[in-house]
Amino acid sequence: MLTIRFSRVGRKNKAQFRIVLQQHTAAPTGGHVALLGSYDPHQKIAILKADKIKEWIANGAQVSDSVYNLLIKEGVIEGKKRAIKMVKAVVPEAPAAPEEKAPEVKTQEAAPAEEVKAE
Numbered sequence: 209m210l211t212i213r214f215s216r217v218g219r220k221n222k223a224q225f226r227i228v229l230q231q232h233t234a235a236p237t238g239g240h241v242a243l244l245g246s247y248d249p250h251q252k253i254a255i256l257k258a259d260k261i262k263e264w265i266a267n268g269a270q271v272s273d274s275v276y277n278l279l280i281k282e283g284v285i286e287g288k289k290r291a292i293k294m295v296k297a298v299v300p301e302a303p304a305a306p307e308e309k310a311p312e313v314k315t316q317e318a319a320p321a322e323e324v325k326a327e
Contacts, residue, residue, distance in 0.1 A: 212244060212264060213272040224248050227256065227275055229264055247278060258284045 211232040218224035225247045228240035242264070245256035261284055265271065271279065273290045280289055 210241065210264070210269040211272060212261065212269055212275050214247070214274060215240065222250070227261075227278075229269060232270065254278060254282050256282060256284055261285075 209232050210229055212227065212229050213236060214225040215228045215230075215236050216223055216225055226240075226243060227245040227247060229242040229244055230236075230238065230240040234240075242260065244261050244264070245254065247254045256279070261279065265285070273292045276285075276287075277289045277292070279285045280287055
């Protein structure tokens with residue numbers, strides 16, 4: 209299945225993205241079928257090949273949520289934006305340490321003292 213998604217390019221702390229068409233199993237920076245545009249998130253500038261994007265979507269290409277929202281914002285396609293939520297990393301809780309108690313001292317029960325009757 210083909211997908212339209214971002215491929216990160218640019219320097220460290222100065223990200224820029226290419227909008228590429230590629231197999232959904234390929235790495236985002238791997239080989240792509242077609243280059244459909246670019247996006248600079250710092251200056252909010254998008255350069256899109258709208259006719260090619262519409263053509264690939266009509267042919268069945270899926271669009272990632274982030275690219276879909278960008279295409280709606282730029283007016284390439286119509287629709288409602290998709291909610292994008294980052295999944296929080298689940299940190300397994302360490303088993304709670306049992307509260308430290310004073311060590312129990314085992315005492316031997318004294319045998320009941322025999323009553324001695326004095327006569």
